[in-house]
Amino acid sequence: MAQTAPSPPQLTLIYSMQALLGDRFSLGPVPNGQERIVIPIVGGTFKGPRLSGKVLNLGADWRLTDANGAIRPDARYNIQTDDGTNIFVQTIGLPPGKDGRTMLRGQFETATNGTYAWLNDVAAVGVLTRNGTASVTIDMWEATPPAL
Template structure:
């Protein structure tokens, strides 16, 4: 018998987000700063359950960079599916580098490993092949790819999304 509380997941799709502009405020209340990172050209969506592109310049991430080094993601943008359907995505999550816990020395290995996870929410057409996005919990794992040298690809992030069944 299958455990009704067991978590099952399957790879849904990957998104490569190319970035355009980046801004950041100085410290605001609580020592955090507010960022802005807009979606640029050529971003892609590929996978077994969804394929398409991000609509160029259709949105941005408005992250809060907390004083403890944790980044709270809050991104909004549009996907154009391969069949032309427009799908709104709001992506929330947490990102941080390895973190030291209170009392850890600077030479010690950080206790908390790096983390980049998100939970997107979708508004897809009510009828048709993308309606499943309106009723499925999806989780994502991300990886940042900054442009360091002139030969590197543009500044971007990679996301792999899993449908939770």
Template sequence: MAATEGQLPSTQITTEYLMSYVAPLDPPVPIDDSLLIVNVRPGGWVKGPKIDGQFVAPGADWLRIMPSGAMRLDVRGLIETDDGAHIYISYNGIIKSTPEVMERLNNGDVLTDRDIPYFIAAPTFQTASEQYGWLNDIQTINKMTEIQFGPEGYVKYDVFLVR
């Protein structure tokens, strides 16, 4: 076996746009220096070629702040589609930013993926709906495109199917 064989990929990953969504957020509740809990308020929107809806209660984000300053997402939410189906979404991910950018976020600034370039998560879905049952069988990734903390807080993601 050549030394380079183990260093080269033997497959390719591709992505396909699935949807975008905006989840309205309450201001973060600090538990201690290593944990914030952010409630997801009802509303917002979910839009994609095969899905339209909004977030309904319950939902929240448990945000762990690691010693390195990186943050680990643990998010659970509920989507209600425009045709009445319920879809559970859960994901873990990583946010890597600078203290200065996080201060801007905590001060209520609207930040984008240019401000926080590494804000990536891996959602999975669960539903009993026949129309949306295909979501049960896929892995997705999402990337934050906008976020704001404060009374009018929200997060916006683009979501991609991974193949």
């Protein structure tokens, strides 16, 4: 059986989000790192081909500065679609790249019997871009196997 070269997954945009951030505060040194900084997520909007809506004032990024000094985002927050559906979002990030952007792994949770139930089974990757200290842009993508 001949081996073929691996093919990369296909990416489809879920949404582009502008999230507004509140005043951050530090928990100080923590057992698993140098410092934990809490950055409240206080609002914003998102828009995509299959869903759009607002970012609720309910969540935060519990960013960890690890033992090596690398910053690792760890956010949990809620979004609400234009039709009123609530969706829980969790993102875990890698340390920022040289260009300042951060790769994220995304996970969604919403009602299993609703319009957006498909999000419960999405493999999501995102790119976070900082816009100063007041907001971030997150472009979130669904990764699917390549076409045969």
